[in-house]
Amino acid sequence: MPKITFIEDGGAEHAVEATVGESVMHAAMDNLVPGISAECGGYANCATCHVYVDQAWADRLPAPEEVEEVMIEAAFDVRPTSRLSCQIQVTEATDGLIVNLPASQTGA
Amino acid sequence: MTTNSTMDIPAHVPQDRVVDFDYLRPTGIDEDLHLAWKRAQDSLPDIFWTPRNGGHWVATRAQDIKAIQLDHQRFSHKRLLIQGPEGHEGSVLTMDPPRHGLYRMLISPAFSPKAIAALEPIVRQTAVTLIEELRPRGECEFVGDFAKVLPVEVFLGLVDLPLEDREFLLPFAEKIARPRNPQDYGEGQAGLTQYISQVLTARAQQPGGDLLSKIVTAKIDGEPIAFEAAVALSRTVLAGGLDTVASILGFVARFLALNPGHRRQLIDDPSLVGNAVEELIRRHGIANTARVLTQDTEFKGVRLRAGEQILIPNNLYGLDERQVDDPLVVDFTRAHPDRHSAAFGNGPHRCPGSFLAKSEITVFLQEWLARIPDFDIKPGTTPRMASGHVNATHELHLAWDTDSR
Ligand code: HEM
Ligand code: FES
Numbered sequence: 001m002p003k004i005t006f007i008e009d010g011g012a013e014h015a016v017e018a019t020v021g022e023s024v025m026h027a028a029m030d031n032l033v034p035g036i037s038a039e040c041g042g043y044a045n046c047a048t049c050h051v052y053v054d055q056a057w058a059d060r061l062p063a064p065e066e067v068e069e070v071m072i073e074a075a076f077d078v079r080p081t082s083r084l085s086c087q088i089q090v091t092e093a094t095d096g097l098i099v100n101l102p103a104s105q106t107g108a
Numbered sequence: 109m110t111t112n113s114t115m116d117i118p119a120h121v122p123q124d125r126v127v128d129f130d131y132l133r134p135t136g137i138d139e140d141l142h143l144a145w146k147r148a149q150d151s152l153p154d155i156f157w158t159p160r161n162g163g164h165w166v167a168t169r170a171q172d173i174k175a176i177q178l179d180h181q182r183f184s185h186k187r188l189l190i191q192g193p194e195g196h197e198g199s200v201l202t203m204d205p206p207r208h209g210l211y212r213m214l215i216s217p218a219f220s221p222k223a224i225a226a227l228e229p230i231v232r233q234t235a236v237t238l239i240e241e242l243r244p245r246g247e248c249e250f251v252g253d254f255a256k257v258l259p260v261e262v263f264l265g266l267v268d269l270p271l272e273d274r275e276f277l278l279p280f281a282e283k284i285a286r287p288r289n290p291q292d293y294g295e296g297q298a299g300l301t302q303y304i305s306q307v308l309t310a311r312a313q314q315p316g317g318d319l320l321s322k323i324v325t326a327k328i329d330g331e332p333i334a335f336e337a338a339v340a341l342s343r344t345v346l347a348g349g350l351d352t353v354a355s356i357l358g359f360v361a362r363f364l365a366l367n368p369g370h371r372r373q374l375i376d377d378p379s380l381v382g383n384a385v386e387e388l389i390r391r392h393g394i395a396n397t398a399r400v401l402t403q404d405t406e407f408k409g410v411r412l413r414a415g416e417q418i419l420i421p422n423n424l425y426g427l428d429e430r431q432v433d434d435p436l437v438v439d440f441t442r443a444h445p446d447r448h449s450a451a452f453g454n455g456p457h458r459c460p461g462s463f464l465a466k467s468e469i470t471v472f473l474q475e476w477l478a479r480i481p482d483f484d485i486k487p488g489t490t491p492r493m494a495s496g497h498v499n500a501t502h503e504l505h506l507a508w509d510t511d512s513r
Contacts, residue, residue, distance in 0.1 A: 039463075043456050045216045046463075067213050074217035 002095035006033045006051075009103035018090040024099065025049040025086035035101040042086035044068050047075040049085045050105060054098035061088060076104035120411045121157045129158040129166065131190065131396060131419055132495050141493040142359075142392060146427045146436065155410050162191040164398065165410075165418035170431035170450070172408060173420045176399055177454040180204050182407075183399035183418065185457060189497045190398050190417055198337025199344050205456050210328050211341050216460050218266070218319040224463040230265035231467055234258055235475045243479050243510070247486055250504040255357035256285045258468060259349045266464075268318040269307065276303060284347060285354040286494075286502050297347065304342045308335070319345070349461050351498045352394060353468055358493075358501025359392035360469060361476075363438065365485050365506055373440060375477050384440040385469045390449040391438050393423030394499040423499060425450035483508035 001017040004027055008014075018027035028036040028049075040046035044067045053061060058081045064072065068087040072078060085099065117126055129148065136144035149168040157165050167173055176183045186194050188202050195202020200211050217223065235258060242248045260274050260281050280303075283296030308324045312335075315321035323342050326333045364371050374380055398417045405412050412418065425448075427435045432448035452459035459465070485491060486505035494500045 040458050041454060043458065045212065045456075045458065045460060047217075047220045047222070067209060070213055070217055071220070074220035074223055076222045 002090055002092060002097070004028075004090070004094070004097045004099065006035075007098065007100045008035060009101060018094075020090055020092060022090050023086045024051070024088040024090060024094075024097070025084075027090060028085060033101075035105040036085060037105070038086060040086075044071050044084055044087055047071050047084065048105065050075040050102055051083055051085045051099040052079055052081045052102065053083050053088075054100065055081060057097055057099075061094070075102075077102050117157070117159060118163075118413065118416075120413060122410075125153055125156045125410065127152050127156045127158055127166075128160065129156070130160040131158075131166065131421070132161065134495060137493060137495055138490075141495060141499055142423060142427065143436075145421060145423055145495075145499075149424050149427065155408055162417075164190055165412065165416060167418055167420050168424050170425040170428040170448075173422055173425050173450055174454050176407075176418065176420050177422075177450065177457075180455070182402055182405050184402045185399065187400040187417060188397050190396075190419055192398075192497075196336070196340055197334065198340035200341060201344055201348070201457065208456060211337070212456065212460070214323055214326050214341065215319065215345055218322075219460040219462075219464055221463050224467050227262070227266055227464070228467050228471070231258075231262050231471045232475065234261045234265070235468075235471045239476055239479050246510040247505065247507040250361050250506050251286065251354060251358050251501055252282070254472075255361070255501070256281050256350070256354040258357070258472070259353040262464070262468065263346055263349060266318075267307075267320045268316060273303075281350050281354075285351040286500060287496070297343070300343050300346055301339060304346065305339050308338055308342060345461075348459070349464065351500060352461075353465055355394050355498055355500040356389065356392060356465070357469065357472060358491075358504050359394070359499075360388050360472070361506065362485070362491050362501065362504055363388065363392070364477075365483055365504075367438070368482070370438065370440065371477060371481065374473060375481055378474070380440045381470055381473050383442070383445065384473065385466050386449070387438055387440055387442055387445040388469070389451045389466070390426035390432070390445040391436075393421075393426050393449065393451040395423070395451070395453070396421045396495065396497050396499065422450040422453065480508050 001019060004016050004018050004024060006014040006028060014033045016027055016031040023042060025036060025038050025042055029038060037048045039048045064087060068084050071084060072082050134144040134148050136147060154169045155167050167176060184204050185202050198211060200208055238254050238257060242253060260277050264271055264273055280296045280299030283292040287293040307320060311321040312324045315325050320342055324338045374384055396419060398419045401412050401414050401416045403414050429435050452462040483506050486507040489505040492503040494502050
């Protein structure tokens with residue numbers, strides 16, 4: 001099972017085992033990782049699953065589609081590595097993925 | 109009970125699934141609308157057919173409501189209201205994926221938590237002004253004086269329109285929030301259409317950075333958006349936040365008028381307000397929308413036919429004891445009430461306005477209780493509620509001591 005490490009803004013790390021085919025958002029929800037509320041349930045409609053993908057991973061993931069891009073722009077504290085975790089699919093190739101959680105979400 | 113329309117029971121509907129149920133008048137709605145709906149959930153089959161209102165199915169349990177909300181292949185949004193017409197291009201509520209997404213993408217960003225945080229000062233200022241006007245009077249008719257006014261002003265702020273326009277919009281908001289007869293709702297929508305068309309024409313010529321400018325200058329599949337579709341989408345955004353917010357504020361104000369202990373709890377510990385908003389929404393869900401079957405199919409052992417409609421009263425999701433313990437109890441410390449609620453829907457159509465709605469309810473609780481901590485249903489009056497495609501509070505007279513501060 002591919003591993004994902006979520007890092008809170010304060011530094012706390014959560015290493016989880018994800019399932020191929022689910023989204024990074026679902027992996028976080030299933031493992032009670034704080035800071036992802038995913039209000040819309042994974043349809044790129046709410047921006048409450050916003051994460052920063054680790055720089056080393058940014059180019060290795062498939063690029064965001066338009067629905068994700070327009071919604072990222074509406075998130076808090078957007079950076080070049082911003083993604084919506086509900087739009088990132090877990091695959092064998094994402095084993096070891098590291099994502100950082102925005103302060104606006106973990107601080108809430 | 110009078111029958112406003114009946115029809116023969118279709119042959120594929122088993123006898124034990126036929127119930128004489130009028131969703132516009134569930135028994136006991138005059139005392140307490142949500143308890144009346146809850147009784148229907150407790151006493152009727154999970155899925156049943158009623159010959160009323162043209163004949164349609166009803167699903168009453170959380171699990172089935174959610175499954176239907178997520179299954180647009182079989183359960184289409186194209187006819188969203190019982191006996192309603194088919195929707196048209198641009199009116200997102202009545203479109204199915206994938207085309208639905210092309211329009212939805214235009215509006216979701218305008219309602220993100222960040223966008224709503226920026227709008228909150230307008231919500232707060234509007235609410236405070238309204239409450240300050242009402243406070244010295246010692247009484248008000250809450251729906252007309254507050255609940256339907258707030259969302260209109262907030263919409264005007266959201267899309268950069270002059271506040272004076274509220275005088276034009278309020279009579280139409282009234283017809284939509286409290287339809288007295290079936291024509292009212294249509295007339296209200298027609299009024300909004302006329303207003304929105306004028307604004308969009310102006311914004312098309314001189315676009316700004318606001319949502320309506322973005323809609324009218326948008327591209328759909330690479331082509332400029334059709335003007336009618338831009339109007340339909342903009343009207344859905346305006347109308348979507350009117351009757352919904354007005355009615356839920358009405359249910360919340362009624363609940364607080366009847367429950368001084370809950371009021372006191374929020375005044376003593378304001379940090380509970382966020383969770384209280386989620387809990388009040390769970391307990392007082394409002395939307396009764398329907399889906400139309402795209403094909404003959406079987407669902408939970410029941411045969412459904414293409415073209416039939418099934419009502420999914422989503423207030424019943426949060427009231428289902430199979431989903432949530434002690435569903436009728438309002439507990440501001442309940443863990444994650446939002447996980448036991450479908451008040452905002454599920455799936456691609458999930459309400460984009462949920463953050464805005466919650467901001468309006470939060471601000472109402474904070475600013476009202478700070479100024480009018482104690483209030484009652486006005487003696488000699490009875491709140492009036494109505495079931496419809498949106499459950500509504502039609503009349504709620506409140507009274508308070510003017511020196512209660
Ligand atoms: C407490 C208040 C509200 C409730 C309970 C509510 C409920 C809902 C529900 C249940 C749906 C989906 C319909 C369905 O699946 O049957 C929906 C859609 C929608 N709502 Fe809300 N709503 C509220 C407030 C708002 C506000 C404030 C706005 C905007 C100003 C808004 C705009 C919309 C729009 C545009 C849609 C259509 C979305 C789509 O079809 O993709 N709503 N709402
Ligand atoms: S869960 Fe809503 S945008 Fe990802």
